[in-house]
Amino acid sequence: MSIGLSIHDLLTPVAVIDEKIMETNISVAQEYFDRIGRNFRPHIKTHKIPALATQQIAAGAKGINCQKVSEAEVFADAGFTDILITFNMLGSARLERLKALHSRVNLQVVADNDVVVDALAATFSEDLPLNVLVECDTGSGRNGVQTPAAALELARKIDACPGLTFHGLLTYPKPSSETDVEAFFAQTIDLLKQADLECAVVSHGGSPSLFDSDLVPSATEHRAGTYIFNDRSMVRAGMCDFDDCAMHVIATVVSRPTENRAVLDAGSKALTSDLLGFDDHGLIVEYPDASIATLSEEHAVVDLSGLDEKPEIGERIRIIPNHTCVVSNLFDKLVFHRDGAVTRIEHVAARGQVV
Amino acid sequence: MSIGLSIHDLLTPVAVIDEKIMETNISVAQEYFDRIGRNFRPHIKTHKIPALATQQIAAGAKGINCQKVSEAEVFADAGFTDILITFNMLGSARLERLKALHSRVNLQVVADNDVVVDALAATFSEDLPLNVLVECDTGSGRNGVQTPAAALELARKIDACPGLTFHGLLTYPKPSSETDVEAFFAQTIDLLKQADLECAVVSHGGSPSLFDSDLVPSATEHRAGTYIFNDRSMVRAGMCDFDDCAMHVIATVVSRPTENRAVLDAGSKALTSDLLGFDDHGLIVEYPDASIATLSEEHAVVDLSGLDEKPEIGERIRIIPNHTCVVSNLFDKLVFHRDGAVTRIEHVAARGQVV
Numbered sequence: 001m002s003i004g005l006s007i008h009d010l011l012t013p014v015a016v017i018d019e020k021i022m023e024t025n026i027s028v029a030q031e032y033f034d035r036i037g038r039n040f041r042p043h044i045k046t047h048k049i050p051a052l053a054t055q056q057i058a059a060g061a062k063g064i065n066c067q068k069v070s071e072a073e074v075f076a077d078a079g080f081t082d083i084l085i086t087f088n089m090l091g092s093a094r095l096e097r098l099k100a101l102h103s104r105v106n107l108q109v110v111a112d113n114d115v116v117v118d119a120l121a122a123t124f125s126e127d128l129p130l131n132v133l134v135e136c137d138t139g140s141g142r143n144g145v146q147t148p149a150a151a152l153e154l155a156r157k158i159d160a161c162p163g164l165t166f167h168g169l170l171t172y173p174k175p176s177s178e179t180d181v182e183a184f185f186a187q188t189i190d191l192l193k194q195a196d197l198e199c200a201v202v203s204h205g206g207s208p209s210l211f212d213s214d215l216v217p218s219a220t221e222h223r224a225g226t227y228i229f230n231d232r233s234m235v236r237a238g239m240c241d242f243d244d245c246a247m248h249v250i251a252t253v254v255s256r257p258t259e260n261r262a263v264l265d266a267g268s269k270a271l272t273s274d275l276l277g278f279d280d281h282g283l284i285v286e287y288p289d290a291s292i293a294t295l296s297e298e299h300a301v302v303d304l305s306g307l308d309e310k311p312e313i314g315e316r317i318r319i320i321p322n323h324t325c326v327v328s329n330l331f332d333k334l335v336f337h338r339d340g341a342v343t344r345i346e347h348v349a350a351r352g353q354v355v
Numbered sequence: 356m357s358i359g360l361s362i363h364d365l366l367t368p369v370a371v372i373d374e375k376i377m378e379t380n381i382s383v384a385q386e387y388f389d390r391i392g393r394n395f396r397p398h399i400k401t402h403k404i405p406a407l408a409t410q411q412i413a414a415g416a417k418g419i420n421c422q423k424v425s426e427a428e429v430f431a432d433a434g435f436t437d438i439l440i441t442f443n444m445l446g447s448a449r450l451e452r453l454k455a456l457h458s459r460v461n462l463q464v465v466a467d468n469d470v471v472v473d474a475l476a477a478t479f480s481e482d483l484p485l486n487v488l489v490e491c492d493t494g495s496g497r498n499g500v501q502t503p504a505a506a507l508e509l510a511r512k513i514d515a516c517p518g519l520t521f522h523g524l525l526t527y528p529k530p531s532s533e534t535d536v537e538a539f540f541a542q543t544i545d546l547l548k549q550a551d552l553e554c555a556v557v558s559h560g561g562s563p564s565l566f567d568s569d570l571v572p573s574a575t576e577h578r579a580g581t582y583i584f585n586d587r588s589m590v591r592a593g594m595c596d597f598d599d600c601a602m603h604v605i606a607t608v609v610s611r612p613t614e615n616r617a618v619l620d621a622g623s624k625a626l627t628s629d630l631l632g633f634d635d636h637g638l639i640v641e642y643p644d645a646s647i648a649t650l651s652e653e654h655a656v657v658d659l660s661g662l663d664e665k666p667e668i669g670e671r672i673r674i675i676p677n678h679t680c681v682v683s684n685l686f687d688k689l690v691f692h693r694d695g696a697v698t699r700i701e702h703v704a705a706r707g708q709v710v
Contacts, residue, residue: 009447009448010448011424011425011446011448011449011452012446012449045652045653067652067653068653069366070366087609087620087653088609088610088618088620090607090609090620090668090669091366091367091607091669091671092364093364093365093366094366094367097366112610112612113610113611113612113668115667115668115669116609116610116668119669137612141616141656142612142618142651142654142656143609143610143612143618143654144610144612145612146612146613252445252446254442254443254445254471254498255443255467255468255471255498255499256468257467257468257492257497257498257499257500257501258501261496263443263497263498265442265443265445268627268629268681269681269684272623272627272628273627273628273629273630273681274623274628275628296497297400297422297680297681297684298400298422298423298442299497299498301496301497312470313445313468313470313471314445314446314470314474316446325652326623326624326628326652329624329652329685330684330685330707331707332706332707332708333707351687352685352686352687352688352707353687
């Protein structure tokens with residue numbers, strides 16, 4: 001299929017992945033966690049492609065992290081057996097599918113409230129108990145119990161359910177909050193110890209804090225997704241350089257209506273509208289001083305003010321997205337290459353799973 | 356398949372479409388254009404589902420509008436024969452596919468610059484010439500020639516190519532710019548008349564200006580997509596009420612970490628990050644005073660400050676998205692219903708077409 005095919009011949013917009021950069025990203029992260037003696041559990045939300053998770057496991061990752069039952073099902077079908085779903089499970093349709101999944105893989109889920117624990121307890125039984133981690137809000141302001149005391153209380157509740165096993169703690173931190181995370185974890189571990197509750201796993205997470213995971217000594221594992229491709233937000237976080245970004249969206253300059261305006265054939269349906277704190281919608285590798293100012297669904301309007309050399313109509317350019325995880329979710333297929341030569345085309349298998 | 360299935364049983368998040376509201380939206384728009392005596396060409400980008408375009412054509416629409424060759428291919432396969440692609444066509448892969456498409460449907464495309472016209476001219480020949488409209492920038496600041504004089508010049512160039520036929524003018528306006536649009540069109544039509552160039556089509560567009568199309572008397576047709584479902588942006592534009600919004604994203608409240616925070620299981624991979632000028636990420640029908648403040652990929656954090664009655668964990672709520680066209684693009688399937696009873700599940704057939 002790929003023989004002779006070049007990424008320069010592909011219809012744009014298209015999301016391409018540099019195999020060499022991706023391989024380096026996988027091994028650099030794994031080596032870090034090997035060095036600090038911590039389990040690493042890649043989050044597959046970034047790529048949703050079983051073949052890539054196989055590479056992550058081969059490098060030494062302990063298992064995988066999914067965000068949805070439907071993702072976990074795709075990866076279970078592909079042979080993955082150690083799966084953590086970091087989401088509160090609620091609703092009969094979801095719980096039924098979770099139960100079916102639990103019968104065939106080594107599964108862990110999270111909970112941060114009584115309603116979720118009750119729903120899990122009503123679904124699972126002591127002949128095959130489900131491992132449950134207590135999710136802790138260590139400052140990100142999303143899910144999670146608010147205090148170590150609340151974590152203990154929920155752990156006790158889980159421990160009292162015959163169909164559930166309290167398995168440990170988990171957080172998705174805000175960036176650069178290692179001190180807060182460590183304090184929350186350490187205090188909770190202390191409370192659990194006093195209560196004689198075994199805490200097998202202490203799961204820390206996030207790509208923006210990837211190489212600072214050693215600053216949270218209580219953690220036993222780290223979860224991260226974005227690091228496999230990297231993106232503009234990871235460069236901003238100081239975790240990599242632009243040369244370490246494996247994903248590019250290739251687009252074509254289709255119009256130059258005015259001196260300082262270029263229009264690309266990649267809009268919010270290729271790049272997403274996810275600014276992630278940036279002022280514009282991605283970095284153009286060939287014109288880093290240009291600004292992708294606004295997006296329509298299939299158009300990007302680029303501000304060329306202040307550029308000496310400006311792109312011409314018909315020119316193909318490469319965009320490093322602000323946030324890679326939401327870009328792969330828009331494409332049915334990602335194209336992989338080495339130095340521009342297509343090596344494989346992978347189906348983004350776990351995206352768009354509905355009903 | 357749908358017998359007995361209720362939208363209340365579906366795993367969330369899920370995008371559902373109320374058939375009755377959609378049918379009304381289709382007929383109300385068509386009746387307006389029938390009344391003002393103007394052709395209506397629905398843009399399929401909003402749904403990407405051939406069965407819905409069939410309903411739009413049955414109501415009286417003249418043909419369909421696509422934004423990409425890959426979309427047009429899916430609709431040609433489904434039997435649609437009158438297709439306008441409102442995008443500059445460039446690149447050998449795209450032009451080859453365009454040529455194949457032209458051999459089997461009545462096709463029109465746009466151009467706003469010489470490079471695109473040259474590329475089209477090199478692809479098509481006089482035995483089966485391609486209809487080309489000149490795209491005009493009437494104030495939206497995206498694609499388009501900047502002046503009536505430039506429109507004439509490009510029309511002349513198209514007319515001089517044996518493989519191309521100058522077919523008319525097109526604009527995608529900024530909202531409430533009917534006066535600017537009419538002035539641009541009228542001046543250009545005048546110039547074309549003086550130059551003896553026939554202008555068969557004058558295509559106006561946009562859902563936010565749908566029911567003001569009569570304020571552009573020079574136009575011969577109108578293109579619009581969003582109107583079929585409507586959304587929060589259409590309510591803001593004064594084109595409809597919330598009761599006229601056919602699409603809802605159903606989500607579940609999965610956490611209530613604090614008094615004023617709820618977390619939903621619908622994030623940027625269900626709602627998109629497209630603010631479209633709003634401060635938050637959609638309207639919760641059951642809690643219109645709540646604010647969907649931030650999105651992660653699979654979480655929405657909702658601010659409940661100031662609400663007397665607050666949602667409980669496990670509750671299912673309905674969200675009217677800011678921008679419906681980007682939401683349907685995230686889901687592989689849309690679920691249709693009447694009063695909650697599922698009537699059909701349609702594949703979003705023309706999304707995610709790559710390579």
